[in-house]
Amino acid sequence: MTNPRPRIGILTISDRATRGEYEDLSGPAIEAALRDYLATECDYERRLVLDEVPDITDAIRAFAEAGCALVCSSGGTGPSPRDVTPEAMEKICDKLLPGFGEKMRSASLEVGVPTAILSRQTAGIVGQSLVVNLPGKPASIRVCLDAIFPAVPYCIDLIGGPFLEGNADVVEVFRPQQR
């Protein structure tokens, strides 16, 4: 008897990728990074949605209800009129975790991207799922994920999710000693 494999949802938020106007490169880039970080075998599911608040909240809710421990989105976090990912996050999250956005912005600034301050990326909790917003640009995804991933497995522990083990040669997963 074994536990089911942990599930991870990946959500590409993009009008153009959803309409097939270009190929979704962000979703596969996120999956590749997570497979690289995680020693634990997980099931990955990818979806695409339009830049519309109800589409985004529906997709996140569906991933959470399907038992995803982690949901990573890409796109929709800038200042443009069609960028509404943060508005969807405010609607659907039980709690927002501003430290994720701070850390991702500062990591992007450190690699020489001054426009990182335009990003409204955040993270939050939906039930027993951690939801993290990543940038839409594939090149920036790994910078942001590298910056925050060491804290992800412990966060999932705290909200009652599965125990995820990292690949020690790729990422240093951190779990503080509990009191």
Add this chain to the structure above:
Amino acid sequence: MTNPRPRIGILTISDRATRGEYEDLSGPAIEAALRDYLATECDYERRLVLDEVPDITDAIRAFAEAGCALVCSSGGTGPSPRDVTPEAMEKICDKLLPGFGEKMRSASLEVGVPTAILSRQTAGIVGQSLVVNLPGKPASIRVCLDAIFPAVPYCIDLIGGPFLEGNADVVEVFRPQQR
């Protein structure tokens, strides 16, 4: 046939400067810095208002409706009872951009001002205008503007404003390659 010159609004938020109890040094300091950064010729308009939410929101709305691509305010961002600029921003902005406040506070911390953490400066979008809160103290204005200005022209691009060119010898304006 030429485009009209881009417009920039500068708003000094200060009871005492508005009542003439002292000279407004912040507004001229902001205008001087922006003229220094920008190769594009712009029209600048300066206003003073009391530290009252309706006065601040009215002034920002008027600048946005007059077509200002950028509105820079100074003052009213501290913890004092009369400091209400952030409350006005929350009321009037379509979107808030927390990365601006983070970057301005960290830039001020870096130049040795530990009380930068008391500042509630932020930035946001009102229609097609980017609104940025700066400190009230003239000495701190340039520190904050230097820190965030490289991202300003691209932000204005994203919200449909005019194309602003920087003075390359003063500031390195950054525009990431679009996908």
Add this chain to the structure above:
Amino acid sequence: MTNPRPRIGILTISDRATRGEYEDLSGPAIEAALRDYLATECDYERRLVLDEVPDITDAIRAFAEAGCALVCSSGGTGPSPRDVTPEAMEKICDKLLPGFGEKMRSASLEVGVPTAILSRQTAGIVGQSLVVNLPGKPASIRVCLDAIFPAVPYCIDLIGGPFLEGNADVVEVFRPQQR
């Protein structure tokens, strides 16, 4: 004729410590740090409450109404379901000061704690009291307090509280020159 001594409230937010399941180490650790920083003699009062929003807001309000210039809480700032300190802060604070949370998280990151990004610590103003959230773990309390304390006395000046003097050999209290 002397002024009454400044008052400082210390609030341990913990189900288990409140029920006596373990000893409250955080409250005494905060008091020890503050006594170390402050040259001004103050009266310290410590309380423990459950991780419940009404208990937390009642305790903060009581400290504020008793004239505490500073209220330091510990605990309840993580992503777990029972962590509700930030929700209580949003309810009770007149103003939130996001720079405190940013600075405490970045100080914890700097000492090698990647999970600092999970913390939702913040600070805010309740009447004439500055309220600062600290971590629940005693080892992390001093890291966070060291990072933000230089700005605390000036913040208390700005909200009309008592003038607090620091121990110059322990902490460099910073008061910018007023205009």
